[in-house]
Amino acid sequence: METLRVALLGAGNVGAQVARILLEDADALAARVGARLELTGIAVRDVDAPRTVDLPRELYATDADAVLAGADIVVELIGGIEPARTLILRALAAGATVVTGNKALLAEHGPELYAAAEDAGVQLAYEAAVAGAIPIIRPVRDNLAGDNITRVLGIVNGTTNYILDAMDATGASFADALADAQRLGYAEADPTADVEGLDAAAKATILASLAFHTSFDRAHVWSEGITAITAEDVAAAREAGYVIKLLAICEAVPADPQAPDGDRGVAVRVHPTLLPRDHALASVRGAYNAVYVEAEYAGSLMFYGAGAGGVPTASAVLGDIVSAARRRVLGGPGVTESVAASVTPVGLEAVVTSYAIGLRVADAPGVLAAIAAVFGDHGVSIETMRQTTHADEGGDEAGDAELRIVTHRALDAALRRTVDAVGRLDAVHEVTSILRVEGA
Amino acid sequence: METLRVALLGAGNVGAQVARILLEDADALAARVGARLELTGIAVRDVDAPRTVDLPRELYATDADAVLAGADIVVELIGGIEPARTLILRALAAGATVVTGNKALLAEHGPELYAAAEDAGVQLAYEAAVAGAIPIIRPVRDNLAGDNITRVLGIVNGTTNYILDAMDATGASFADALADAQRLGYAEADPTADVEGLDAAAKATILASLAFHTSFDRAHVWSEGITAITAEDVAAAREAGYVIKLLAICEAVPADPQAPDGDRGVAVRVHPTLLPRDHALASVRGAYNAVYVEAEYAGSLMFYGAGAGGVPTASAVLGDIVSAARRRVLGGPGVTESVAASVTPVGLEAVVTSYAIGLRVADAPGVLAAIAAVFGDHGVSIETMRQTTHADEGGDEAGDAELRIVTHRALDAALRRTVDAVGRLDAVHEVTSILRVEGA
Structure with missing residues (x-):
C-alpha cells in the first residue's frame, strides 16, 4: 500500500488532536484512503512546551521548512498571518496539498492563496476555518454549486453565542457573562477577536466568497461586536419576542439601491441581531454554531453542530486530509475555488x-x-x-x-x-x- | 470555452426542473464550471406527454440509447429499477459521469453500480437520492471521512413527516391526515412506498453504506411504516412528552450483543419512533427532512431542509452536475465510494x-x-x-x-x-x- 507523508504545522488545541487521531486511527484511515497516512513531523516553536496530548517526542521539530520537505499533505494549524502564509505558499509551490483552519489568513489573503493552489494544480482545503466541525464549506462550494444562494445567516462564533445565550437565560450583564465564559474556557483571556466580531467577520468573508463565487476581502465586511449589549437590551428583546444573536450575514442585494432590478451586489456584515424566537437560529444554545442558507432552488437549509473545540475541529481537518489523500491516490488536480462571478461588494448602507x-x-x-x-x-x-x-x-x-x-x-x-x-x-x-x- | 454534453433521462417533476435550470442559468453555470453545459437531449417515454415545464420540443427523444451516445454527463431521473439500471451501467461503461437521484436503485443495486463506476474510472453521484436538497451524501462521505460515525438518525421521508405532524397538531386519524396530504400533493395516489417506510428504508441503506464504509443491502434493513399509528398513540405520546416521527436509524452496535466489547456491527432500521419533544429532530415540521449525525470527534451535527419537491431536488442534482463537470474539466477520476470496512450487518434484535x-x-x-x-x-x-x-x-x-x-x-x-x-x-x-x- 502506498504511503502519503503528512506534515503538521502547530500542535495546539486542534493540531495535537489531529496528530493523535492520525496515529490512533491509522489503520481505519488507511482503509478509507487506499494509502497509509504517515505523520512525518510536527513543527512547533518549543519542542518541550507542555501539551494537552501525549505524542512521540521525536515527531516535534522547530524547523518548519524541514518538516515541510517532501510532504504530500501539509496541515497548517499555527493560526495568524505569518509564518502561516509563507509556509502555506511554500508547501503549495512544492506540490503539496494544504489543509488549513486559518480563517484570519484566508480572510486577509484568500485570493493569493487560492491562486497559488491553482497555479500549482493542488488543492487548498479549509473546512475547519468556518464553524468548526459543521460541514459548510463543501456543501456551499459543491452541493449548492448549481443553485443561486441569496442569503447566508450564520452563528459562527461560539464564544459570543455562549455569552449572549447566558445573558438571555440568566439576565446577566455582558461583563459577568464574559467572565463566566472565560472561567469555563469558552472565552480566551483576551477575548477581543471574539467579542468584537473580528473572528465572525473573517468567517463571513470566507463564506461570502464561496457562496457568491467572487473574491471578497475582509475590508468589505462591516462588523460590530457584542460588547455594547446590555442586560436591558436583552430583556427588551425578550419582551418583544426576540433573542439577540451575533450573526454573520452575506446577502445578495442590488448593487445600486436606487436600481433594485439592476446588477446584483453582495453585502456582508456581522452585528448583534434581533431574531424572532421561533427562527431556526434562535434555538442555537451555548457555544454551538449553525449556518442557515437560503438558495433560489433548494430553499432554506440549516447546518448545526459544534463550532469550536480541539476535537470537533480536528474532525473537520481530518475530513479534509482524507479527501485530499483520496484525491492524491486517484491522481488529477483538486477542485479549486470558482471565482466566476464578479459581484460588487456593497456596503452596509445599501442593506x-x-x-x-x-x-x-x-x-x-x-x-x-x-x-x-x-x-x-x-x-x-x-x-x-x-x-x-x-x-x-x-x-x-x-x-x-x-x-x-x-x-x-x-x-x-x-x-x-x-x-x-x-x-x-x-x-x-x-x-x-x-x-x-x-x-x- | 470547452463544452460538456449533458444527457437527461426522464422529464418528470425533478428532471423537467433540472432541464429548465440548465437552460436558464447556462451562462452562470458555465462561469462556475469553466465549460459550457450543453443539454443534448431528454429521453422520455412519450414525447407528447403533458409536462409541468415548457422545454424545446426538439430536446425530447424516446430512444434513450441515442440520447446517451457521446454524453459526458448522464443524469438519470427516471426512477425505478429498470431500465434505469441498464442505462446507468451503459453510460458508466462509455466513460460518462452519472448523476442520479434513484434511491430505490441504489439501495437494491448500489454495490454493482459503485463497482461499475470504479472500473470505468468515472464518478457516480447521487446527492439527490437522500433528503432532497439537503447536503448529506457529501458531508458524510467527505467531511466526516476522518471521523467515526456512531449513529445517524434521519427524518428522510417528507410524506410521512407531513402526516405525523398533522396528526400531532390536529389530533387527526392516520386516514384523514393521509387524505389531506394527498389532496395537497404531499402524498401520492398510491402512498405505499412512503407510508410503509420503503422509501425511508432505501435511503437508510444508502446512508448506512456511506456512514460505515461498508456495503449495505436493502435486505439488511428492518422497516416498519406508519399505517398502524392511531390518534390515541399520538395523544399518549404527546401526554408523555414525546412526538412520533418516522426515523431511519443507522447505528454502530456490538456485532454480538453478548460481547459488547467485541467486533462492531451496524444495525439499520426504519420505524415510527417516540422522540422527546425537546430533541432537535422533534421540531422538524411538515414535509421537511433533517438528518442528525453523531460522530466520535465531531459530536452531534444536524442537517435540515426541503426533503422533496421538484425544484429543491433539482438543486441537489445540479450540485452534482456542476461538481462532476468541474472534475471532467480538471481531469482525473472522480472519487468513488470507500467500502473499506467490512462491518457486520446486525438485525433489529441486537439493538x-x-x-x-x-x-x-x-x-x-x-x-x-x-x-x-x-x-x-x-x-x-x-x-x-x-x-x-x-x-x-x-x-x-x-x-x-x-x-x-x-x-x-x-x-x-x-x-x-x-x-x-x-x-x-x-x-x-x-x-x-x-x-x-x-x-x-
Missing part, C-alpha cells in the same frame, strides 16, 4: 433591514409625536413603540422615559439618518442602543 | 432501545402486578406506567383499562419476548401498539 432602537427621552407631552414625526419625515415607518417610565432616580429633573422602537424595513442608510435626526431632538437625552432585526 | 407499549387490559385488582412481574422475569425494567380506565362501552363485561408502559433500555429481542409474554396473560386483552423510543 435593507430594520432597527430596534432604544432611546432615553423626556417624559413629557408631545415627545412621542415629535419622534414619530422625524420617522415620517425620513420615510421610515414604525412597527412597534413601547414606552417604560423610569422611576425618578432622585435627581432634580423628572424621571426619563425609556422608549423601544422597532421600525419597518428600510435601507440601512435611511434608518441611520433617521436615528441621527431623532438623536438631535432636545427631548431625546440618549440613544441607548441600535440593533438590527432579521429573520422576521 | 438496544426502549418500548412504548399500549395494552388493553382487564380493569381488575392484581392485573398491574401480574404485568409488572412478567417484565421483572424478563429482566426488563419499567420507566413509566400510565393507566386510563375506559368508559364502559355498553358491553356486558366491565370496561377495560388502557395501559401505556415505557420501558428502560434493553435489547430489542428481550423487549419483544417480554411483550409476547405479557400478551399471553389472560388479563391482557390486546397489545394495541408497540413503538420504540429514541433520543432520550
